[in-house]
Amino acid sequence: MKEFFKYVLATIVGFLAISLIGIFLMFIVFGAIIASADKEITVADQSMLVIDLSQSIVDRAPNDPFEDLELPGIFSSIKTIGLDNISESLKKAANDDRIKGVYLKLSITNGGFASVEEIRNELIAFKDSCDKPIYAVADQMMLDQKGYYVATVADQIVLHPEVTLDFRGLSSELMFYKNALEKLGVEMQIIRGPNNKFKSAVEPFMLDKMSEENREQRLVYMNSLWNHMLKGISEKRNISIEKLNALADEAQTYKKAQDMVENGLIDAAKFRDEVLDDMREITGIEGTEGIPVVSVKDYVKVPVKGHSKKYSRNKVAVIYASGEIGTTVSADEGINGDKLGKEIRKVRQDSSYKAIVLRVNSPGGAVFDSETIWREVKLAAEEKTLVVSFGDVAASGGYYISCPADKIVASPNTITGSIGIFGQVPNFGELMNDKLGITTDAVGTNEHSNFLSLMRPMTPYEKQRMTNYITIGYDTFLSHVADGRGMTKEEVDNIGQGRVWSGENAKEIGLIDEFGGLEDAIKLAVEMEGLEDYRTVALPALTSPFEEMFKLGGNVKARILKSELGEKYRYYEHLKKATEMNGIYARMPYDIYLN
Structure with a gap:
C-alpha cells in the first residue's frame, strides 16, 4: 500500500510539474506574440524592399501570430508570403522615396506557376512605373526554374559562385499505390464517369504506371507551361528559345555559377560581400554601413503618403476560395461548401457590393460541396457582375464552382x-x-441494409447504383459548364472527360476568357460594372491574431510534421488525402508538383 501511494503521489507531482511548465511556456509564447504585435515598424531612408520567394507563396497572407515564432520541434520554420501583400507593397514602393530598389531573395520557390506569373507581372509593372532597380540574388545552394523565371525581369541576376541554376525543363512524377495496397490486402473499388478516360485521380490505385491518356494530357500542359516560360525568359535575357532548349537539354544543374554567366543565363557570380557593395551603390550608402531593408510582411503595414485610396461607398468583394473542397475541411485547410456559400450569399444580398471577384485556387473535391457553392455563384452572377480569377489551379470542383461567372480570368x-x-x-x-x-x-432489416460496406467487395447491384449516380453527376457537371460558357454539352464533353489543361490551352478551347491575375480580374469587374470609384473588401474576414492563438492546438500536429519533413510533407499530405477518399468526387487527377 505504501508503494501504491508513493507512485500515486509521484504521478500527481509529475502532472502538476508538466502543467506548470506548460502554463509558463504559454505565457512566454503569448508575451512574445503581444510584444511582436506592439512593435512599431519604421522604414529608413535608402532602404531596399525584400521579396523572399523561398517562403511559401499563398494568395492571401494569414493573420498567424505564430509564424515568426520559433520553438524547435513544435513550430515549422516555413514562412508564408501573400500575393496580396506583394502586389500592395510594390505599388507603394514605386512612389516611396525611402525605397531605392527591390531585392529578390531567391532559392527554391514555394509556389505554383500561376503565382510566379503574377509576381513576375507585378515586378514588370513596378519597373514600368518607376526607375528603381530590381536586384535578384540566389546564395542558398540552388536557384530553381520558377525562381529563375521571376528573376529574368530583374536588372541584375547574381548567383553566389557555388550556387547552381536548376535549368533542365519540366518533369513530373506520380506515386502508384496498387502493389502496396495488394500486399496490405486493400482493394480500391473505383468507378469513373462515362468516357472519363483522362480522370486519372484513381490511376494510382488501379495501375502501376501512367495510362497513355494520362501521359498525353500531362505532356500537353507541361509543354504549354514550359514554352510560356521560355518565351518570357527569351524576351528578357535576349537568348533564343532554341538555345534555351539546348541548354535545358544539357541540364545546367550542378554546373558552376560562372558557367551560367558565360552562357548568358545570369549576369554575375558574386560573394555576399560583393552583393552588399552592389546594394550600397543602389541605395547610395557610403563606406561599410549596413543597408536598411524592409520585408513585404512589414512594409505592407506602413502607410505611404499619397498611396491610400479615397473612401468609396461602392464595394467590390474579393472572395477567396483556396484548398480542397469538402464538407469535412476546416476553414483554415480548405473550402467548406456551406461556409463559402453563405459568404457569397451575404454579398449578393448586400446592395453596397456592386461586383464580386471570386479567387479560386482549388483542385476540387466533394461533389456535394461543389454543387452548393455553384448554386450560390450562379444566383450571385444573376444579380451582380461576377468575375472569377484562377490561381495556380482551378480544376474539377474548382472549375465546377466557377463556370457560372460572367468572365473567367x-x-x-x-x-x-x-x-x-x-x-x-x-x-x-x-x-x-x-x-x-x-x-x-452483419445483419439487416432489408435486402440492401448493408449497402456499400467497407469490409467486402461491392455487389453488382451496388456497382450499378453508384455508376448511375456518377453518370448523372457527370451529366450535371457538363450541363453547368455548357450553360455557363455558352456551349453545348457535346462540346464540353469533347474537352472534358477529366482532362487537365493549362490556362493557355483553356483559352483556346473556351474554358476561360482572358489572361491575367487577381488585379486584372478586379479591374475587369469594375470596368464591366462601370464604377468610377470603388474599394475592395477581402472575404471571408481573417481571424484575429488572438483568435488564431486559441486554434493553436489543432495546428500543432501539422506544424511538427512540416518542421520534421520539410518539403517532403507534401507526400505525406497526398497519401493521407488519398487514403481518406471514400465517396463521389469532382477532383483533379493529382496534386501537381513540377520539377
Whole structure:
C-alpha cells in the first residue's frame, strides 16, 4: 500500500510539474506574440524592399501570430508570403522615396506557376512605373526554374559562385499505390464517369504506371507551361528559345555559377560581400554601413503618403476560395461548401457590393460541396457582375464552382479543366480477415441494409447504383459548364472527360476568357460594372491574431510534421488525402508538383 501511494503521489507531482511548465511556456509564447504585435515598424531612408520567394507563396497572407515564432520541434520554420501583400507593397514602393530598389531573395520557390506569373507581372509593372532597380540574388545552394523565371525581369541576376541554376525543363512524377495496397490486402473499388478516360485521380490505385491518356494530357500542359516560360525568359535575357532548349537539354544543374554567366543565363557570380557593395551603390550608402531593408510582411503595414485610396461607398468583394473542397475541411485547410456559400450569399444580398471577384485556387473535391457553392455563384452572377480569377489551379470542383461567372480570368500557366467525376470505395475485407485475423458479420432489416460496406467487395447491384449516380453527376457537371460558357454539352464533353489543361490551352478551347491575375480580374469587374470609384473588401474576414492563438492546438500536429519533413510533407499530405477518399468526387487527377 505504501508503494501504491508513493507512485500515486509521484504521478500527481509529475502532472502538476508538466502543467506548470506548460502554463509558463504559454505565457512566454503569448508575451512574445503581444510584444511582436506592439512593435512599431519604421522604414529608413535608402532602404531596399525584400521579396523572399523561398517562403511559401499563398494568395492571401494569414493573420498567424505564430509564424515568426520559433520553438524547435513544435513550430515549422516555413514562412508564408501573400500575393496580396506583394502586389500592395510594390505599388507603394514605386512612389516611396525611402525605397531605392527591390531585392529578390531567391532559392527554391514555394509556389505554383500561376503565382510566379503574377509576381513576375507585378515586378514588370513596378519597373514600368518607376526607375528603381530590381536586384535578384540566389546564395542558398540552388536557384530553381520558377525562381529563375521571376528573376529574368530583374536588372541584375547574381548567383553566389557555388550556387547552381536548376535549368533542365519540366518533369513530373506520380506515386502508384496498387502493389502496396495488394500486399496490405486493400482493394480500391473505383468507378469513373462515362468516357472519363483522362480522370486519372484513381490511376494510382488501379495501375502501376501512367495510362497513355494520362501521359498525353500531362505532356500537353507541361509543354504549354514550359514554352510560356521560355518565351518570357527569351524576351528578357535576349537568348533564343532554341538555345534555351539546348541548354535545358544539357541540364545546367550542378554546373558552376560562372558557367551560367558565360552562357548568358545570369549576369554575375558574386560573394555576399560583393552583393552588399552592389546594394550600397543602389541605395547610395557610403563606406561599410549596413543597408536598411524592409520585408513585404512589414512594409505592407506602413502607410505611404499619397498611396491610400479615397473612401468609396461602392464595394467590390474579393472572395477567396483556396484548398480542397469538402464538407469535412476546416476553414483554415480548405473550402467548406456551406461556409463559402453563405459568404457569397451575404454579398449578393448586400446592395453596397456592386461586383464580386471570386479567387479560386482549388483542385476540387466533394461533389456535394461543389454543387452548393455553384448554386450560390450562379444566383450571385444573376444579380451582380461576377468575375472569377484562377490561381495556380482551378480544376474539377474548382472549375465546377466557377463556370457560372460572367468572365473567367486565368494565367497562361494556371492548371484547369479536369471536368469529370469519379467514385471510390475501399474494401478492407482481406486486410482485416487474412492479414489481421479480424472477421466481420452483419445483419439487416432489408435486402440492401448493408449497402456499400467497407469490409467486402461491392455487389453488382451496388456497382450499378453508384455508376448511375456518377453518370448523372457527370451529366450535371457538363450541363453547368455548357450553360455557363455558352456551349453545348457535346462540346464540353469533347474537352472534358477529366482532362487537365493549362490556362493557355483553356483559352483556346473556351474554358476561360482572358489572361491575367487577381488585379486584372478586379479591374475587369469594375470596368464591366462601370464604377468610377470603388474599394475592395477581402472575404471571408481573417481571424484575429488572438483568435488564431486559441486554434493553436489543432495546428500543432501539422506544424511538427512540416518542421520534421520539410518539403517532403507534401507526400505525406497526398497519401493521407488519398487514403481518406471514400465517396463521389469532382477532383483533379493529382496534386501537381513540377520539377
